[in-house]
Amino acid sequence: MRAVQVTEFGGPEVLKNVELPEPVPAEGQVLIEVDHAGVNYADTHQAENTYLAPSRLPLVPGGEVVGRTPDGRRVVALLNGGGGYAERAVADAGMFVPVPDGIDDLTALSFIVQGATAWLLLRKSAHLEAGESVVVHAAAGGVGSIAVQLAKAWGAGRVIATASSEEKRSLALELGADVTVDSRAEDMTAALREANGGKRVDVVLDMTGGRVTDQSVAALAPFGRLAFYGMASREQPKPVQPGSLLRHSTAIAGMWLPHALSLPGNVFGTAMAELFDLALAGRVRAIAGGEYGLSQAREAHEALRSRATVGKLVLDPRR
Missing domain, CATH: 3.90.180.10 (Medium-chain alcohol dehydrogenases, catalytic domain)
Structure with a gap:
């Protein structure tokens, strides 16, 4: 073959x-x-x-x-x-x-890794609550494009999408983001706060690493959460001291999809079923x-x- x-x-x-x-x-x-x-x-x-x-x-x-x-x-x-x-x-x-019938190959493949990742990041890692602000880095990518849609479907108060080009930022807006930020912004902390009306943000989904992660952590509100699931820049973020998390009442969670397969209660199957239902209802698309x-x-x-x-x-x- x-x-x-x-x-x-x-x-x-x-x-x-x-x-x-x-x-x-x-x-x-x-x-x-x-x-x-x-x-x-x-x-x-x-x-x-x-x-x-x-x-x-x-x-x-x-x-x-x-x-x-x-x-x-x-x-x-x-x-x-x-x-x-x-x-x-x-x-x-x-x-x-x-x-299921009505789900094409592209959608099925988008959901088995990227969609399930977005679902787990928001549901299990960040525990998104209705009305919270959500930052989605790389919002035009495989995970990001679905995460933007899920955050809106689940009642996020403000979805802030970052991307590196006008075309990608326009796509994020089309998918439901409320505002976009250039991912090349020199001061991501300031850019995220400005995009959130001057306030710190509640949830960040990050797969970039390096300074973007460092500056996103600095943008978190009290009880804000950053869910880290990749390092596309191939640059390590700075180590975060537990004392700093205590001082600011923030949390950082890592997420690797294979771990979800061993969770009790068939969490992965639940994620896939919900994603397929949302797609068939026209609320999420690949x-x-x-x-x-x-x-x-x-x-x-x-x-x-x-x-x-x-x-x-x-x-x-x-x-």
Whole structure:
């Protein structure tokens, strides 16, 4: 079968198009004929071995696919350890969910990682309450574009979206943001407070790192929460001392999606079901960021790393 493989760690240049044997599902796994594979920023970290979970070579990247099982079920799946950039993939039992009629491939792939991440950030990490102000960094990206919509759907008082271009900021406004901020602002603390009518902010969703994280923490109101879920800048924020959190009555939470899969009560399944319902009701929509052929995986990674993309990127294994 056609696939993309990494045999040495590095940037987009290490993604190679190869022919590999078809994967054989073990007990408790299912084979999926891949219609589309999702492309995530985490995949770029996986290829250079800078992700939270160490990568092992040789590696077929890709943590999510939508397609059909041998018995004809249409499912969207998370993959344990990669394997999505291929014509066929295997998923563990409990790691895939049926895709309802009326939900297209783009939406299913947008929800299985980015949508679920946005849901968990707002529900579990930040515990959003109606009327609170919410800052969504990278608001035109995969997680951010859904988080803006969810925050509005769940009664946020003011949604402040940051993005690096006028086009991206316009998209955030279209999705429901009340105001936007240029993500390149020299003083993000001041910019966020100005966007919130001079007041400090209640919730920040951040995947940037570096000074943006540092200055966002400084913009939090008493009992404000920052939910940290990535480091796209590849720059570490400054360490935060517990005494500083006590002094300002603020909180910082980290969130990594795999941990949600082990939560009791099928929290992940609840998130997916609610996201599908919101999509079918027309209250949340996925944003197409571009479709690439499997042979163009390198270009997809280059686009992600350039920070020029919006929404969700997908690969079509048939080309």
